[in-house]
Amino acid sequence: MHILLTGGAGYIGTHVMLCCLEAGHSVTVVDDFSNSSPKAIARVEALAGCRVVFHQGDIRDAALLDRVFQESKIDTVLHFAGLKAVNESVENPLSYYDVNVGGTIALAQAMGRAGVFRLVFSSTASVYGEQEKMPLTESSPIDDPTSPYGRSKRMVEQILEDHCASDPRWAIAVLRYFNPAGAHISGQIGEDPRGTPANLIPYATQVAIGQRAALSVFGNDYPTPDGTGVRDYIHVMDLAAGHLMAVDYLRMHMGYRVWNLGTGRGHSVLQIVQELENIIGKPLPTNFAERRSGDIAQCWADPARAERELGWRAQHDLNEMLADHWRWQKLNPKGYDS
Ligand code: NAD
Ligand code: UDP
Numbered sequence: 001m002h003i004l005l006t007g008g009a010g011y012i013g014t015h016v017m018l019c020c021l022e023a024g025h026s027v028t029v030v031d032d033f034s035n036s037s038p039k040a041i042a043r044v045e046a047l048a049g050c051r052v053v054f055h056q057g058d059i060r061d062a063a064l065l066d067r068v069f070q071e072s073k074i075d076t077v078l079h080f081a082g083l084k085a086v087n088e089s090v091e092n093p094l095s096y097y098d099v100n101v102g103g104t105i106a107l108a109q110a111m112g113r114a115g116v117f118r119l120v121f122s123s124t125a126s127v128y129g130e131q132e133k134m135p136l137t138e139s140s141p142i143d144d145p146t147s148p149y150g151r152s153k154r155m156v157e158q159i160l161e162d163h164c165a166s167d168p169r170w171a172i173a174v175l176r177y178f179n180p181a182g183a184h185i186s187g188q189i190g191e192d193p194r195g196t197p198a199n200l201i202p203y204a205t206q207v208a209i210g211q212r213a214a215l216s217v218f219g220n221d222y223p224t225p226d227g228t229g230v231r232d233y234i235h236v237m238d239l240a241a242g243h244l245m246a247v248d249y250l251r252m253h254m255g256y257r258v259w260n261l262g263t264g265r266g267h268s269v270l271q272i273v274q275e276l277e278n279i280i281g282k283p284l285p286t287n288f289a290e291r292r293s294g295d296i297a298q299c300w301a302d303p304a305r306a307e308r309e310l311g312w313r314a315q316h317d318l319n320e321m322l323a324d325h326w327r328w329q330k331l332n333p334k335g336y337d338s
Contacts, residue, residue: 003025005029007082008080011236026072031054043189069113082099083095096148105159125176125177125301126146128176129145138259181234222291259309262301279322
């Protein structure tokens with residue numbers, strides 16, 4: 001198959017790209033490199049031993065998308081391109097709605113013009129917002145995401161569902177990722193945040209390598225077993241495997257479907273710190289700080305639907321996830337610019 005990855009040079013896209021190439025698919029990437037580097041694609045090509053076609057540009061550029069679809073006979077689109085920083089989305093909501101919502105509409109329109117009707121969309125557990133009842137199933141309410149970022153993803157889900165209902169040729173899979181972490185075992189590709197990492201694990205590994213003084217633990221008074229926030233961390237290679245299974249599913253099933261991709265287990269910030277300390281073999285400087293605004297106390301997935309319908313289940317545990325993240329950080333202290 002020929003698969004188009006929008007945002008393929010980013011953290012999750014690179015890992016999925018590698019798995020697509022290893023599975024024998026051809027790959028085209030559209031990425032504006034606003035949060036990534038062409039070096040990431042070169043690393044994937046070196047690991048896979050084959051080339052991908054890539055176009056630098058914006059998914060909102062209809063003429064570019066038309067050219068991409070004319071150049072290659074694309075079967076399926078994996079849509080990663082978008083903005084993902086929760087805090088930034090509060091400060092600049094219009095760009096989040098523009099890129100995430102407007103970009104997806106532009107992409108779906110270009111797909112329609114090209115006669116390509118299979119789409120996998122990167123959604124997020126953020127659509128669930130704060131919930132009392134754990135674990136989260138795909139039927140948990142998504143009425144109240146806590147940020148413009150989460151709302152932009154929820155809007156896209158609703159738009160895609162409506163679009164699918166209006167035209168029976170479409171097959172759309174929405175994957176709600178929980179908290180992606182880890183890296184490919186080679187240490188050659190991984191998460192390369194620009195500036196200060198917003199997420200726990202990249203921040204913690206930058207502290208571990210000495211680039212940052214200490215990890216601030218945001219809140220120790222949550223109603224969780226140790227008072228710190230609980231999340232369902234999922235290895236990026238498990239996410240990648242889930243995408244390939246969704247691609248297979250769409251070959252056989254039309255319509256709109258949503259799956260949680262998580263492990264079904266929650267870990268607190270302090271558990272992450274302790275596990276990372278075991279791996280690096282030294283204490284990690286930490287301090288307690290105020291709760292981060294917009295944060296929820298806890299969240300973990302019920303991944304049963306993905307197991308039942310896709311045959312997907314997370315294979316990597318927390319220790320492997322942190323060890324892989326740490327290997328990538330050590331080998332690439334400055335990310336792809338190392
Ligand atoms: P990332 O920023 O590493 O990758 C996104 C890629 O999209 C980048 O390469 C960026 O340059 C590109 N991009 C951004 N705007 C673009 C535009 N207008 N046109 C073309 N390319 C554009 O992010 P990621 O972590 O790989 O996330 C991929 C997707 O998964 C995103 O949609 C994100 O919202 C979603 N997601 C991520 C997480 C996470 O914690 N990493 C969790 C849940 C969902
Ligand atoms: N967190 C923290 N310090 C940091 C970054 C995050 O204590 O520097 C906490 C955060 O409050 C949350 C958990 O780690 O409880 C995961 O945060 P992350 O930003 O990685 O994911 P998200 O909150 O988006 O699920």
